[in-house]
Amino acid sequence: MSAFMSVRGVSKTYVAANRSRVVALDDVDLEVADGEIVALIGPSGCGKSTLLRMIAGLDTDFEGELAWSRQPRPGKDIGYVFQEPALLPWRTVERNVSLGLEAQRDKSPAGRQRVRSLLELVGLDDFAGSFPKELSGGMRQRAAIARALAYDPQILLMDEPFGALDAITRDRLHDDLLRIWETTRKTIILVTHSVEEATYLADKVAVMTARPGRIKAVHKVPLDRDRTPRTRQLPQFAEFAGMLRQELE
Ligand SMILES: Nc1ncnc2c1ncn2[C@@H]1O[C@H](COP(=O)(O)OP(=O)(O)O)[C@@H](O)[C@H]1O
Ligand SMILES: [Mg+2]
Known part of the structure; x- marks a missing residue:
């Protein structure tokens, strides 16, 4: 897999109407390979949606840079899926x-x-x-x-897309997404709260710290690409998810 997109030294400070400042992202680096599924996990408010919006080109007011192997055309080459399907x-x-x-x-x-x-x-x-x-x-x-x-699109950005669904529906959509990936081989960045979701779906998981958001660690998921519901029963699955959970604490 070749380098597809890099986030380099990205920082973002929001200035509220009352002039108070919130450092949402602090010197974030992230490499995404072509066709890779990357999960972005971290506590609420750590800047996950902020980072995703930047990658989508919806927010251009930040420090640092995004480097693409193929510059996406705004509104065309980036697919975005929100937690609430805005149909x-x-x-x-x-x-x-x-x-x-x-x-x-x-x-x-x-x-x-x-x-x-x-x-x-x-x-x-x-x-x-x-x-x-x-x-x-x-x-x-x-x-x-x-x-x-x-x-x-050349990349699919998903911001907690399954967060509002019940557990059974969520598991089913996980398998649907993997099947869609099999067919399309899209590069996917998936924001999630769930260590199990990250483990089941991703090739690698970037763990973020609480505000200001930084990348604490990036872990390769130690599972074959072929994931089935039985994957969740594997000892490596529980081990990796447990390690992520600890890292988030
Ligand atoms: N438009 C905004 N103006 C001011 N502060 C914001 C704005 N959007 C987000 N923030 C703040 O930036 C931080 C990161 O937000 P966000 O990216 O939504 O986090 P996450 O998606 O990880 O929950 C939070 O503290 C949030 O309050
Ligand atoms: Mg968010």
Whole structure:
């Protein structure tokens, strides 16, 4: 795997309206390889969302630099998935997913076919005509993932995408995401609170410290890429997750 994106010496201080300053990130370095799944884990308020927004190009006001092997085009090459799937309630699932394509004026049959295969990929082909309120939380999040993939981004950024789901749905979406990765080989940065989620999904885990957010350590996950529900029963799984938990304390 070749170097894909590097975060180099990134710091960020927010200045509130009353002039008080919050150092959100302090000298953060992170290397992401092409096709890698990197989990970013750390206590609430340590700057995970801040870092993700910078990588997404949504916040350009920071010190340090982001180096890309291929500079992403704003709004095109980066897919973003939020904790709450921000679907448009008046659009069907299919028309939510095609949103990115419409923004790029891609109304070609190939574009429509692409939306169809994405819906198939996330298991929503039977719900193309449904509205978001007719879906379960897990299905809505699947639709949000399909939408993020619609314009074929070079990287998928996910900010606690499974945090609001119940445990069974979450486990199922974990396997869905791994299957999607198998098909697309997208580079993924996943922000999570959960050491189990990080262990199950990631190739490597970056552990952040509480404010000001720094990278405390980066660990390679000692598991084969092929993860199945049985992976969670392996002694290495519990050991690694336990080590992460300790590091977060
Ligand atoms: N727009 C903002 N203005 C001021 N402070 C902010 C803003 N966004 C985030 N912060 C502060 O920066 C820190 C990091 O926030 P955030 O990146 O959301 O953390 P996390 O996602 O890890 O929970 C927090 O202390 C938060 O209060
Ligand atoms: Mg956050």
